[in-house]
Amino acid sequence: MSNPFDPILANSKFREHLSKLSTSIEETGGWPTESWQAMCESGVPDWFLPEEFCGNPQSEMTKQFGYLELAAACLTTTFILTQRNAAVSRILNSDNQELKNRLSRELARNESFATVGISHLTTSRQHVKDPILKATPTNGGWLLNGEIPWTTGAEAAEVIVTGGVQPDGLQVLLALPTNLMGVEINPAPKLLALNESCTTSVSLKNVEVPKDMRLIGPCENVLAAGTAGGVTTSALALGAAQKSICGLETEAEKRPNLRDSATELRTTLDRLKESVRKMTTSSDTSPSAEEREALRKQSNSLVLRAAQAWLTASKGAGFLAGHPASRAVREAQFFLVWSCPQNVMAAALAEFACVSISSS
Template structure:
């Protein structure tokens, strides 16, 4: 019996719309505005917003289930959603009550968009002698200078959760209003996949903000505050499994007229169900478990491995047609590669590399 969660009947129509819209989202010219509108109408945009601000305040297990369903329907839209949710979750964790009361009710629907620009605070960039983004505090004003890399939907955002480093090494997080003076959104990067996410850098030139926009800090290692999450999180694994499931769905379609593909499809599906079962357990009743197969890193390694192999199996089954740029198999392979670089902990990268090298007996996460 499959461990894949069944969607609520009321959720079937939004998923159908996402599947239809997904076809157009392999194009940098298209932003998933229609899909985000549909998610807003379905209440999805309030999943991570506390009830007191109009949201539904989903549990970790509910959120993982939702990400599984959404990414199986449309990975680009779901990825954009995770960046929006990451900002909302940080806003909700803030001790700045007036900021939360202002922003969070506006982010329950699709009318306003928030995203994150925090990779420079969570990677090796933060160890550079000159911070990527420097912050000076002058009375009630924060002044930011620098370049914020890898901001999904930078040009569509009303606010960006970002931050920088003060002269004494302390860091801050702020809700950056994108209409503030001194902000320039750079041209979006040309990516291997997910171009519709319109991921770009933001240049900050003496951007002055009132401390009312402060989300957290000043404090050392500000990204280590505020509870669980970060690289290797369960939500990222859920998106990989959703993308893998989409490839397996399409492989199943090929198998209808070619039953010999069943010997490939069946073990991949069993593996998918095993990882999904463990993921849901880790997000729910086994959240405090110390079992090695339920760690964030182990689940991410297994999810990465599966999404890569499922996409390549679909490509191989599609033969020459699948190698054309417009074919769904070509897109599936490109999108699967994203999980090798998106919020991928070093231990998972090393495990993936060992698998590529055929070192199956080596250490794993």
């Protein structure tokens, strides 16, 4: 049987290159042109497209372990890849064959970059009464008004996959060309970490989106239609944890008193990687929402603890802004807010407050 990790192992040189670039992108700031170009040239983005669109599809396990290893090399560039792939998967799920064919081919050839701005339909602004992005049907398509609160790589994107709410309450998912009149990509605000992902909001004023850019809907809960949902957020958290654990292990080589902590964290990482392996190899069933949620809670906990352990071992030197341990601590916080469902949030809060909750 061929080793399912082959495509990842074959990319070890690329991972080293990405890791080197990762050090410099935070200093340079702005969109990470070089590391994103390297990502495209590595062929990894092709793993997420079918052969009919010139892709090079890989198993779910290879894709998730690929994410994990790449996140350990450069979290920012790998995160950008996940947002591009989230757009790709929505496009592939579309029943609009013509649009699907055109966009998928352009994406496969890296002729264009697509990203998602869909959090306002899932985890962002859910407490606000009025939808923040309204889509009014017109004879020619939809008129968009409002805001996309979060879009990674908006300034680099030709297309943003986004969703609006119609006056009848139904949602529609659209491929929004960023060059349409009325689309304003706001300057990226300064973040705690991952600034080079150039994540920002997009304002939309009377934007006329033609009918032929419709991806899915109008329907209720448009994001539930045909989506895989998966272990990606956990895979990235485990990759970031792995980087911290490797850092701690390097410190422990010279300091035996650090070894027990390093061993314990490594054991947890291995156990969670085994969970990812099991969840992505089961041939007949995809992992349940409960399984995915349990993995996410534990991966979030591990990435935070591993980064703090590395910082503790690195002492004051690790507290310097340019030290990789201090960056790991900042980057670990990202998993507390990125695509974080209510139950995962509750588990984190319970852990911080040292209280037990029955579902955790």
